[in-house]
Amino acid sequence: xxxxxxxxxxxxxxxxxxxxxxxxxxxxxxxxxxxxxxxxxxxxxxxxxxxxxxxxxxxxxxxxxxxxxxxxxxxxxxxxxx
Numbered sequence: 001x002x003x004x005x006x007x008x009x010x011x012x013x014x015x016x017x018x019x020x021x022x023x024x025x026x027x028x029x030x031x032x033x034x035x036x037x038x039x040x041x042x043x044x045x046x047x048x049x050x051x052x053x054x055x056x057x058x059x060x061x062x063x064x065x066x067x068x069x070x071x072x073x074x075x076x077x078x079x080x081x082x
Contacts, residue, residue, distance in 0.1 A: 028057045032067065039070075044078050 024032075035050035048071065055067045 023060045024063050025057055025059060028054050028059070028063065031057070035070070039074060044074060044081070048074055048078065 031050045031054035035047045035054060038044075038047035038050060051067055051071045051074065055064065055071070058064045058067055
């Protein structure tokens with residue numbers, strides 16, 4: 001049941017690896033990509049850290065909203081695995 005819930009949360013978070021990061025700083029893009037890599041490798045706490053770093057330097061409203069959305073999905077995954 002836990003694995004199903006985790007999978008569902010990840011699907012709802014929609015992978016943004018294919019998303020273009022137009023208008024964001026290289027620092028934001030780098031941290032965002034590291035967050036996605038760590039999330040996909042089931043290193044959720046580390047992924048959350050990188051999402052936080054990406055959010056702190058995000059410039060565009062679309063980027064901020066997307067990162068927040070992915071962080072919320074990741075929070076649900078972290079809570080489900082505890």
